[in-house]
Amino acid sequence: MVQGFNIIIGIILKYYKTYKGINYIPITDMDNFCGLVGENGIGKSSVLEALDTFFNGRAWNYNTTTKKRGVDYSEPQIVPLFLIDRESLSASVQDLARELHEVTIGGVETDVNSANKANYKIFAEHRNRLSERVNLEEKYLIPIGINHCGDIATSIFNNRRLVEVVLGQSSNSETTSLDEVDLQRYQPLLQELKTLIEYIYIPKEIDSNSFTKLETKEIQVLMGETLIEILSTRVTAAQIQEINSSLIEFIDTLSDELEDYSYRTPTDRQQRLKKNDVYNLIIQAFFNTRRLHKKQGANWLEISALSSGEKQKAIVDIAHSLLNKHRSKGSNLIVGIDEPETSLHMSACFDQFDALYDISRQCMQIFFASHWYGFLPTVEQGSTTVITKKEDHHFFDQINLSEYREQVKRLATSSRGRLPYDIRLKSMNDFIQSIITSVIGDNPFSWIICEGSSEKVYLSSYLKDLLQDKRIRIVPVGGAKEIKRVYNHLSTSYEDFKKEVSGKMILISDTDEELVNYKVSEYENLKCKRLVLSSEDKITRLVNIDSNPVSPATEIEDCLNGKLFLETLRLFSEDYSELVGFVNDIDLVSDELDVKFALDIKSSEWEKIKRFFDCEGVKYRFARKYVDTMKQDHAIPSWVLEVRKMLE
Template sequence: MIVGLLCRHYKIYQGLYFVPICDDYETPFSLFIGNNAVGKSSVLESLNTFFNSTDWNRTKGTKADETYIAPVFLIKKSDIQGNIDSTVYHKLDLISHYFWTVTEEANSNLKNNEEFKKFFQIRDELKHRYGADDYLFFLLGLEYQGKSEVYFSTFDDDISKKLKSHNLYFKDIDIINEIRRYFTYIYIPIESITSEIIKIENKEMQALMSTDILEDIDKILDERNIPKGNRTISLIDYLNSSLDEYMNKINETISRIDESYAYKVEQGYKKNLRPSDVRNRILEAYFSIRTLKKDKKEIHELSSGEQRIALIDIATAFLKNTSRSSKRKTILAIDEPESSLHISKAFKQFERLQSLVQENVQLILTSHWYGSLPFTTTGNLNYIELKSDSKINISTYDLNNYFEKRGSLPEDVQMKSYFDLTSAILSSMRSENTNWIICEGSDDKLYLSHYLSSSIANLKILCVGGCSNVIKLYKYLYTPFQEKDEKKAVNSKILCLIDTDDVVYDLEINSEVKGKLRLARIQPERDGQLKLMSVKKSGFYYSTEMEDCLNPKKYYESIKEVIKKNNDTSLLELFNKFSYKEGSTYSRIKNERDSILEPLELIKYEDKKPLFNFLDDHHIKFLIAQNYAGREIEEQPLLFTLISQYFNETN
């Protein structure tokens, strides 16, 4: 994936800047937000220049020989090895070792430069999660005036000295060309014409397509099955040979008038056709007469918002079909995917795009719709602002519960994010009668979807990364539902669902707008009967999570399987000291009185902690939920019956 970008004199980035992009290899999602003209699109455009050799948009008035683009990569060795030329891989391995270990001492210009400090900071943070034995970490750059070789920015002289003893040329452009072949970078700018992009013969669509048909065409063109003399040649060789003979005849004809005339290939251009040249013409001829239609309408006849939806639909369909099996890595970069959309459609657009990060795709977006922030729980948020001295400042946040864990964004951004999301939810309820469950985490969403997707009509399930965020969103929704006109216009419902924590929340407003909106906590009463309770200071509180309310046996089996796959022998040994407690009503783990884990021997509480800590880990919770949701649906546990009853009862 692309970790970041060092660039100098590209569009608004006058001078040297390090732009952080993403630090999560498993879920490589990046969202750039900020006002207009602060440099969001410039990041995507500069990467397009690097990968696809598009025109350089150099900052006006700057020196050409100081201009460069240098993406920073993090790639798992097992992913790339064998999928690029072995000689290039060997060079990248040596380059990676250099960048994992290089310090500010490599060049005096590194020591007091804030942008390089950011580079070293993100490198050192990555070291804690991704080791040099398993991952390549390196920088590759192109200069505006030196496009025929690799440029290593301020490290250029030092890396050349350090790697000189290996008797390899490390500035060969083939290194960049191999990286370009390994990655497919697809850039969709905001001003793009949808009807042109989605033509199958266009380069963007070819990048999205399965490589099978492309490779088959190339194979046919390269296969040696045409007899010529005492040997066989390929179709592409036959075409080149025939065209060469034809061109020689033309040059011979015109030379009879004046020998100084001749058709020649310019220096630096290839002389012969390659299979890809012929393949592109075949695709163009075959597919140009086949246009995409929706409801028998040409795409260009749809509204601009419908065209934007069609573009995302087609891109996600292709990528979900091909990306997992592809040996190449896809990077999809889109400027403002919400552009021209009605607000009720924005949520669905972002939800669909974000699902691509599970499909071997790195996703980089810019946006002015902040409604995605509360429900996006993976990847990175990059907030760009232009300071009074015209310097660009980029603040990076972890989208995993970033409001609570990584400090706060400017207050206006936080407010706008909840306001945008609230508006999108209400609009979808008015226009599409969607029902909504707003829950805490992605694991909760899996359990809810497992049991309720087929029993509640037109259901959307939204996780917002924590109890306090659920409550915050409820408060934003509460005010418009107090309006009579709003209540009358909405025929569906919202349930905001939270665990019962050790912390008791004082809501200060009602927990329900009858028949439309409700905030409830999961709580078994003193008699053990599970209920959805109001959120207020008074009442019985007994710490309860959604995981405590599942099918006990099924939950136990899911835990067991995840622990086995974890390959931690000490943890498995500890788990095997317990058996499943038959007759369990709830799926609790920690509580001694009603835990589903029955000890086979006397075990101190302190000795149980490694197991409890493992099961409390956010990522492990998600894996267990995935395993649970992948099992056959049995009788619905009471919690999910209560939720169904809320949505299905008439007002």
């Protein structure tokens, strides 16, 4: 079983579907939520299909050049690049993995011929970004795939460096690549990777009724067990033996009654029911007659009767639920889904992608191709590859979503006109449309837009009783400047639709030392607030962005329940003893005050706590511990009660 963190970081496609010649496509630099965006026909779904061909034997979809000139001319290939924890692989293939890893990690542009230099340069840049995020000495970076015949292929990595690794540096200097026979040495490694990893592809035009049947391979993969395995625990060998004995007893009785006649099988050995006979009969008679239904009020509607958008949502819902609640672990599962937003109403797109993000946390990796860009400004961890085409050549710009805004700005400068639109504008427009369309109508959603993922954790816990009943979405957008940007877009749209808006939109910012200040209007259903400490009455206030006071600097951690904050901080005191070891000895002024007013500590100690929260990943981990430690007797901060009142 695969352990640790394993992903496919990129893929090389040669003469597969849209892709002519060799194309290195970077996919991620260290997260498993992986999007592919671009115009129609650009090659997004080609990546997902190619992985299905590689893992599941899907028929090759050749490029038109191959169809015209033949496979001998074009030599089609699919070569994924696997980033694999070393302990995930068996001892028998460690040396093979190490050889290919050495070629990818130590390779330079001069290792390849002139025709491959452009693609190798893209890979080298991708490898450098990857090395900033992960210690490559603890993993294997393995380029291994297949050609159209199913033989081993390593594409641009079948070069002189590989020759020297396999055959030695003294090998003939004119040998610049391994032949097919030498490459077959990597067959055990390829087979182990394909055995370790399961891949499900959900195409855009999928037959939802067929896909969701319990007997389909895809649903059984999502469950993590086959129907045969399920039946083997519920219909035991002893029960089958009992059925056989009873049936034979009946046949024997009948034979006695018929005297010179008997019902027998053609052979002397009288056949009995085998386990698989029974299991297959049950599958046909019991499971095959069942279809997925969705509850609509008091009725159940078969999935085939749902709208196209509801069918698409149902598929993602089923995958989400099975991975989350049924399958024991998904660390070896990759899910590829093509245009999950197809036929969905704009207001439902956010939920669909939120579910995809949750799925990515439950499995090895998720790949999706999309025309909806609203997820870009709201996902804090993930990757998106923007695919463009100019003069018959594909270009790939991979964006790490944790640095989305900075990277897109650099892309706009460096892409030299390849990007056909401002991706920042399109992503924000899609997101804003999703919000506005969802807050209109008789059964609207309400939205809380906050700065970061830790704020979402706190708010989700404090408001958990309202989230479902009031249809509330809580979305982090990455800082006070982005809150401002979202508000400006929302306020413009609000003016056009304010008579129809019935859901609430609440934007909440911290008070930064360098305050992001802007004018906000008093709308009934659109509020833009700022957290600020009030020393006068020792509470945290929610004020309008452009209101007083404008100081002191206030972050979400300053505004939590002081008693619970201290209890949570003490859980980190051992691991971060240099920064917060002192908290075991400090006094609590009050059980009910917010943090800044509840703890009796010095300025120098506050500074240490600030440095603690500045450590990588601490804010989110602390938030998770805080809500896990929360009990009913912990007082709810007054500003949270104010947010609840706005929603109610």
